[in-house]
Amino acid sequence: MESEKPVPPVKIGVVGTGHVGATFAFTLLLRGLARELALVDRRRDKAEGDAMDLNHAVPFARPVRIVAGGYETLEDASIVCIAAGVAQRPGEDRLNLLRRNIAVLREVVAGITAHCPEAIILVASNPVDILSYAAWKLSGYPAARVIGSGTILDTARLRYLLSRHYRVDPRSVHAHIIGEHGDSEVPVWSLANIAGIRLEDFEGYEPEAHRVIFEKARDAAYEIIRRKGATYYAIAVGLARIVESILRDENTVLSVSTLVNGYHGVRDVYVGVPAVVGRNGVERVIELPLAREEVEAFRRSASILRGVLDSLDL
Template structure:
């Protein structure tokens, strides 16, 4: 079956529906199929999204099923238990790995060439689970990873230095969670290293990273879940795939020897295109950052031992 400029989203909760809304507002997809076991919820989400169409464009959006994956370019997996106040992303692993054991085979049974974008937390461990189930598809299985953490990081730096976020080049890598690592050594404004900006003292850097790393906990405590920013991040990833943009993004993927790390999924910058991950970028980072990244990988490996394949 010929592939359409179509996206299937599995999970019609706040993240899945907000991602759908972001795609509708961008008017970049031919069709969006929203899938959920809660039929009342998914029907109402689709109805609400359809009613926004006169304001945006021509995207077709419908209540879908797994059969919609057959002619989809990308499938977004956002189903599963949500993170609760006081709960870390890793706490979710036992709940959500069981769900993925059923969902992932259904996806590739419908379309072996589809690109799978994992959003459900803990995203690194679940991305790893999907790769271990289908190792030959490792370049087509990716997680949103630290794309949101990096966006928060760039935003906070931009606010401190009073510069447009588009001019801030900075990444958070490793786990999407508590052991993530800020790459201060490669961060720059334009092509100017951050070491040239005296406003960024050691204390200020520590404060910025603390805010970026803990933002989700703050938001969840105040309004139960995060969805606007990750919805925008999902949009960027999908645009990059649909239009073969070859954009560099920090995404969770199988690491196979970079920085002495292998056999785990975590976020590092990659070039993303229509076929999935095109190239792995391994920036020169400091010895301390390498050590922190290795520790992040070990944290994830310990958790990954608990998943059921």
Template sequence: MKSHTNNKVVIIGAGYVGSTTAYTLMQSGLVSEIALIDLDIKKAEGEVMDLNHCLSFTKPMTIKVGTYEDCKDADLIIMTAGPSIQPGGTRLDLAKQNSQIMTSIMKEIVKYTREAIILVATNPVDILTQVAVESVDYNPKKVLGSGTVLDSARFRYLLSQHCKVDARNVHGYILGEHGDSEVAAWSLTNIAGSPLESYCDNCNSNACHGLDKEGILNQVIHAGYHIIDRKVATYYGVSTAIKRITEAILRNEHSILTVSSLLNGEYGIDKIAMSVPTIVSSEGIHKIVELNLTDEESKLLKKSGDKLQEILNYIK
């Protein structure tokens, strides 16, 4: 992997998430080149023009409308292409439609590279991460989804609001499906190293009326729906999560993030892509971290895997 001052990223999809990701990466100074690919070439051209007009305020870089040939020397390919769920549509319909799109995109990518890291952000992200691997037999260590990185950030934010502390001092994970069956790892959640239950017991805040775990998890699960209901799409949060994952890859950080990847027996789950704590590096998936969950958390995680398997069976 090249120095982080000389990295090329290809973004496939110039919609809300793709264009905002390009803007976020441009501001970050992480990359030297961004190629933006979209079936709507005029849309891609407009986004690239707008972004290029910012370059006198940022670190030097190249931003251009790309083609699949740009994948040939890319370090990272970010997938944001595909429609979101529409009114009256179902998750199953979306999974089937976007899995077909993902398969066609992967077939184009492997004409030019099998070395680039693939980061999937299109929903349903766990299903599409698995489709990206299996459709063209891509190295599963080089394919990861944005998973529950954003969900975990939402979880930490809500706990920080409840406990009146900086979100950066709250540590906790949302695991499993990026969706309705995701699991809060309450047993691993801590504030500044203190287990959440201990912290709450010693808080002595008159304003606190107890921790509503179910309510907080429901807010995390439904956050995207609430945002979409109010502003059509969610893109700031996911693009920032993508930037964080990109940073871990391009800087070879070995950071632990809840990205989605194909599990092979970890947590008792096999041949299913889902989110668990993972060491992310320039290799992509460096290592799955198996943490000690409670029996109930393990049961819920396997149940989440079963739900994903049902969707896979449907689209296959």
């Protein structure tokens, strides 16, 4: 039996130690995916406190050095996750909020390019598709090395909910959500299956149940935020899964946000699609043979993103 590929002794940076960034760092610690973690946050005390707290967990986990500081602490990092952003002000419209987040991103990307020019950038901040495109433009890095979390979490939510309906292991459910990580995202029902069996041929198939399941997957973040204020556990694990596929050079197909040029007619936009993720970042994009209505919905979703990008100075 082939043994699992070892994880090389790498340094991973996390910029933004809010709920998502701190939980992501904790997940990396538990899974032994880094030899060194570098935490950066505008609230330096917060990053330092997280580093102290995480270091105290090392005796229970695997050897890892955890440091906090300015962008210089990212020196020689192989992967840097951007989880930084500003909160919406009362009465502030989304476009102005986005422009303020772009301003933050400019500073972050400048820090990354100055200290780890060979790093892969992993974007977790929202709106992730827009900020991933901006990070690509601002960094000057090849698009393969700037990856957004995209619809990896939406896809996981869909698979989980389908697994509950059909009473199977979520890992046996093969289904994707593509497009914007947001309200216009698209479920690919035409290719969804369980163990190779199309859903419409699987025991318990109910078209109306699928509609409800997708709506629950799409709107899950709103429901979680209403109950506890933020989502961070599942996305942290999803980000760690992307990192693992890169470090182990697994070439795993994951639903991430990446640059597409000609994907069902969509060009020059970062959008969630299945992609092969390996040592070099996005190795290639998988163009799904979508049904006609899915192609149309995907194009509409991408056009929304393109419209937002056109309103920005990038």
